[in-house]
Amino acid sequence: MPLRRPAAALAGRTAGWLSRLTRRGGGTAVSGLVTSALDPNFVPASLSQLHSTITVTGTNGKTTTTAALCALARAAGQPILTNPTGSNLERGLAAALLPHVNLTGQIRDAPNLRAILELDEWAFAALAPTIRPRVAVFLNLFRDQLDRYGEVDRTAAAWMATIDRLDPHATVVANADDPAVVAVARRHRGPLVFFGVDIATDATTPDAWADVRRCPICDGRLDWNRVVYAHLGSYRCRSCDFHRPKPDVRITDFQPRGLAGSCYRLITPDSNRHVEVKLPGLYNAYNLAAAVTGVRAAGIETDAGSVLETFQPAFGRAETILTPGGTIVLLLVKNPTGANQTLDLLRSEPKALDTLVLLNDGVADGEDVSWIWDVEFERLSPRRLVVGGRRAEDLALRLKYAGVAPTVDRTLVCPGIGPALDAALASEPRSPSRRLIVLATYTAMLDLRAICTRRGWVDPYWKAAA
Amino acid sequence: MKASGPVLRIAYLYPDLMNLYADRGNVTCLERRCAWRGVTPMVQHLEWNDRLTGTADLYVIGGGQDRQQQLASQGLTTSNADQILSGLGDGAAMLAVCGGYQLMAHRYRAADGAELAGLGVFDAETVHPGADVPRCIGNVVCDWNGSRLVGFENHGGRTFLGSSAMPLARVLRGHGNNAEDGTEGAVAGNAIGTYLHGSVLPKNPHLADQLIRMALARSAPDFELAPLDDAAEWAAHQAAVRAAGLR
Numbered sequence: 001m002p003l004r005r006p007a008a009a010l011a012g013r014t015a016g017w018l019s020r021l022t023r024r025g026g027g028t029a030v031s032g033l034v035t036s037a038l039d040p041n042f043v044p045a046s047l048s049q050l051h052s053t054i055t056v057t058g059t060n061g062k063t064t065t066t067a068a069l070c071a072l073a074r075a076a077g078q079p080i081l082t083n084p085t086g087s088n089l090e091r092g093l094a095a096a097l098l099p100h101v102n103l104t105g106q107i108r109d110a111p112n113l114r115a116i117l118e119l120d121e122w123a124f125a126a127l128a129p130t131i132r133p134r135v136a137v138f139l140n141l142f143r144d145q146l147d148r149y150g151e152v153d154r155t156a157a158a159w160m161a162t163i164d165r166l167d168p169h170a171t172v173v174a175n176a177d178d179p180a181v182v183a184v185a186r187r188h189r190g191p192l193v194f195f196g197v198d199i200a201t202d203a204t205t206p207d208a209w210a211d212v213r214r215c216p217i218c219d220g221r222l223d224w225n226r227v228v229y230a231h232l233g234s235y236r237c238r239s240c241d242f243h244r245p246k247p248d249v250r251i252t253d254f255q256p257r258g259l260a261g262s263c264y265r266l267i268t269p270d271s272n273r274h275v276e277v278k279l280p281g282l283y284n285a286y287n288l289a290a291a292v293t294g295v296r297a298a299g300i301e302t303d304a305g306s307v308l309e310t311f312q313p314a315f316g317r318a319e320t321i322l323t324p325g326g327t328i329v330l331l332l333v334k335n336p337t338g339a340n341q342t343l344d345l346l347r348s349e350p351k352a353l354d355t356l357v358l359l360n361d362g363v364a365d366g367e368d369v370s371w372i373w374d375v376e377f378e379r380l381s382p383r384r385l386v387v388g389g390r391r392a393e394d395l396a397l398r399l400k401y402a403g404v405a406p407t408v409d410r411t412l413v414c415p416g417i418g419p420a421l422d423a424a425l426a427s428e429p430r431s432p433s434r435r436l437i438v439l440a441t442y443t444a445m446l447d448l449r450a451i452c453t454r455r456g457w458v459d460p461y462w463k464a465a466a
Numbered sequence: 467m468k469a470s471g472p473v474l475r476i477a478y479l480y481p482d483l484m485n486l487y488a489d490r491g492n493v494t495c496l497e498r499r500c501a502w503r504g505v506t507p508m509v510q511h512l513e514w515n516d517r518l519t520g521t522a523d524l525y526v527i528g529g530g531q532d533r534q535q536q537l538a539s540q541g542l543t544t545s546n547a548d549q550i551l552s553g554l555g556d557g558a559a560m561l562a563v564c565g566g567y568q569l570m571a572h573r574y575r576a577a578d579g580a581e582l583a584g585l586g587v588f589d590a591e592t593v594h595p596g597a598d599v600p601r602c603i604g605n606v607v608c609d610w611n612g613s614r615l616v617g618f619e620n621h622g623g624r625t626f627l628g629s630s631a632m633p634l635a636r637v638l639r640g641h642g643n644n645a646e647d648g649t650e651g652a653v654a655g656n657a658i659g660t661y662l663h664g665s666v667l668p669k670n671p672h673l674a675d676q677l678i679r680m681a682l683a684r685s686a687p688d689f690e691l692a693p694l695d696d697a698a699e700w701a702a703h704q705a706a707v708r709a710a711g712l713r
Binding site for chain 2: 143146147151152153208209213214219336361367368369370371372373374390391392393394396397398400401413415
């Protein structure tokens with residue numbers, strides 16, 4: 001045992017280094033995989049040496065929320081350790097720990113170091129009892145790649161089983177607006193704090209693709225007096241006492257500024273200020289509220305408003321890439337709720353946009369592409385439109401039935417990623433001031449970024465994220 | 467666009483419960499393919515606790531989660547069974563997908579042994595072999611009377627057809643009804659049951675048009691469906707064939 005940990009760490013690092021050397025990728029997955037295989041207790045044992053751990057889980061927003069938590073903690077001068085490339089299974093945590101391990105297998109500066117980790121919904125259920133987070137953030141629960149994650153109710157049931165095994169001194173941070181999350185969170189025996197978004201809206205029924213319609217406690221009918229999007233909002237059960245809890249941290253007066261960002265009031269128990277952030281969309285308002293609530297729960301004191309105003313989007317999340325033919329704005333879409341939010345965001349832009357949509361059906365994208373029929377592409381009104389990826393034809397068919405027609409030219413269908421990118425950048429005007437909006441599933445985004453890297457337009461993701 | 471054609475009344479059963487796998491694409495598809503031919507689609511959304519009113523030419527139901535399927539079973543058997551069964555008896559058509567297909571057979575036995583009653587439209591029953599048995603997940607290609615149907619399946623239950631049931635299709639790739647006997651789906655009169663998502667109708671336009679024809683057979687027997695430009699539909703069909711590893 002005393003030799004096993006340093007040996008496992010060394011083997012993992014070597015594997016990661018070889019992976020980068022042979023240009024197979026960032027090396028994060030393989031280094032963590034090797035280490036965890038050789039020393040299965042590596043992650044919990046290493047994390048237990050640290051000052052504390054904050055976990056972030058949920059269907060959408062994990063990477064952005066984790067990055068915002070890190071920015072807030074760093075601004076307060078806290079040394080942190082994180083898994084920044086969205087590698088959110090156990091191997092990703094192992095890879096994040098590796099650079100901090102010394103030759104004897106100990107974490108350097110462990111008593112001062114905080115881990116801020118995003119965890120896949122199922123990885124959270126499996127790992128949380130052993131990694132013992134001080135703060136556990138629950139963002140939301142939406143349908144995701146059903147062939148990988150299964151039904152939403154099953155994820156909720158796995159969380160239910162896990163939350164009973166959390167340390168009773170841990171603080172649970174939960175989205176007050178998501179009934180599925182609140183039903184889980186309120187089982188926690190320890191401290192519980194909520195965040196939420198208060199906006200005026202006429203919508204009082206969840207969207208058609210929403211996953212929660214009935215009370216998660218008693219199956220009774222839920223009434224919403226306000227729906228923000230999907231099933232998020234202010235709700236109350238007709239049959240039992242289940243209702244939206246009062247949020248401790250709230251966002252009000254939300255004003256979209258298209259892809260450029262948003263403005264709103266950020267209200268905490270001891271502050272109330274106007275912020276202008278670079279992260280666009282209501283979904284990011286939730287993410288930032290979650291991060292602010294999380295750092296407060298962790299006892300980290302920081303001027304959250306000013307930190308958030310300079311906070312930049314995470315990799316692939318409204319990231320911009322400069323090319324000779326135009327500026328790419330890269331938006332990751334991977335499930336109906338995220339995609340519909342992204343389409344809303346594009347609709348808040350004043351002008352029709354040149355748009356490229358990429359659909360792959362790899363394991364990480366979901367091999368089932370049915371979900372595009374839950375995406376309201378009817379909301380899309382592009383200037384030019386190119387569709388690509390391994391299932392470009394499915395996407396083209398969805399757009400046909402949505403009645404989407406670009407205002408200039410016809411929709412171009414280019415199977416593959418490179419040809420689709422070239423076609424999208426080939427149209428006039430070819431100048432850096434022209435914007436190309438790219439909506440892409442996970443592996444399509446990685447492929448697109450790899451092409452941009454080869455052409456020298458952008459750093460590889462493991463450098464960009466570091 | 468012609469507006470003088472017949473009306474096609476669609477009863478969309480429990481979209482609030484059985485909405486998991488984006489099967490509402492089937493309703494979108496039917497609406498558009500009707501409208502492109504001058505047929506006026508009228509869609510009634512039947513929500514939980516609602517009772518069907520009036521008659522329908524076509525009943526559509528999709529797949530859902532276990533708990534929602536339980537609620538749908540209650541709603542179907544206690545409030546709407548007579549209306550649907552007499553509608554089908556009078557010649558209406560049906561498309562039932564995945565969980566909806568299971569509910570239109572005799573019964574569904576869940577992983578925990580609980581039994582859900584179905585309507586018995588199809589002479590078939592479904593057994594879930596247990597939560598530890600792998601689900602049937604993946605791309606499907608099957609043979610439908612000499613042409614192909616494509617889609618994506620994701621189901622835990624295994625459906626076995628009774629002696630009077632006709633399978634919809636024969637599996638070429640994938641699991642189909644039960645991963646054992648090579649059958650996929652079922653046909654009973656004008657009712658079609660299937661495990662295919664995708665959504666199934668947009669990329670199988672021949673199946674979509676067959677349903678529209680069956681649904682219009684009573685009210686507009688002489689109405690001919692004009693051919694459409696289905697190049698995009700067949701391109702997506704072919705992409706699904708390739709995804710399943712066939713050519």
